[in-house]
Amino acid sequence: MRKIEKETVNFIVNGRKYQPTIEPWVTLAEVLRDYLDLTGTKVSCGVGECASCTVLVDGNPTLSCSTLAITVRDKNILTIEGLAKDGLHPIQKAFVDCGAIQCGFCTPGMILTTKALLNENPHPTREEVKRFLAGNLCRCTGYVKIIDAVMAAAEAMSKGGK
């Protein structure tokens, strides 16, 4: 049995190792944004209802505002900053090209959730896209262009993107 008060722990974020010193009550969103300066992850509602704060933990879409950082130590975390390599990721490009971004606050969460969807199901139907992204709220776009972007990304990626 461990009792943790304040500890220096390992996080693997976007393939890089970080070792912040944190208390157990620090959330993953705080570690990413405040300790690691990775402010691409957004906190919107802060109470686990909008999914703007979504990051991938070992490939799973996870609400970083509602996750105690200490519980995901040593896991592989992917944030929006980790997607682009030699230019935008096909999902990011599709969101831009389809006009799926207005204020941009839901966008990192939408894009990372999309990545998880396409990893699991590379050729989703529109219904499957709606279903998988149902937890991610957007107050600006009305969702149609977001779904268009996911479908376009799926197409682009199946033609040999990543």
Add this chain to the structure above:
Amino acid sequence: MSQLVKLSGFFPRVLKPFEYFEPETIGEATQILSRYGDRAKLLAGGVDLVPKLRRRLLIPEYVVSLQWIPGLDYIKSNGDGLKFGPLTLLRSLELSPLIQRDYLALYEAVYQLASTQVKTTGTAVGNLCVATPASDIAVALFALRAQLRIAGPSSERTIPIEDFFLGVGQTALQSGEMVAEVLVPRPAAGTGQAFLKLVRTAADIAKVNVAVALTLADGICQEARVALGSVASTTIRAGKAEEMLKGKAIDQRIIEEAAAAAAEETRTITDIRSTAEYRRETSRVLVKRATGKALERAKS
């Protein structure tokens, strides 16, 4: 600060400090729980606990993470039935072909939960322990006659799920106890199940939710379970409706009468999601529809 949080919907950036434990066995976990009682909270997926910590609805002195106890995240099945553990994710239940085939009411309850993120992190047992009468999982497990194995510091007990909920947010767990397993008996041949939910949007909490399981033999109903949620201070079984269905060759008239009886057994309230009258009336409609669906599935 708490008043400000509750009145304005302003959510603090930082959680309040707590002491934090990572037990490595259920025994260690139950020991901590019995030492600290109400001052300690268990952490499984955290999708209910952490938002409540942020809203200051819960301010535990001790948080006990179950994640470092091996062997709690499983789905097992044999001829007797289904078992899953305290850390079994909602998403694992959703993706199990066995559950989709044989425990359809449970599958339908999990499947309709809208947020992928909640399902990849949240646990079914965690949902049960929140003890909201609106729980979709609970109403399906009532219809499936589930039992809960409860571990305490020095003993264990197994109780039917209908004895688990005592009131809003209140379970039958005594100090030092935690749910160690959920057991769902294998439905008999000739069983049809259905789950229905009346809800404003896909991601919302139910106004009314219902699950029905019927077992037929030679066209006669041998067993009936009718469960309703969001219509009383806990999930309930509509015992009178069940009695009206058992032993009968169920037809539309019997379904209508049983549904009306079920509605009479509710103790609905008016709240932010619906009125008492609307809930009572739509309970009747949902029980009617779910019973019809279960009957059709039992016959096929």
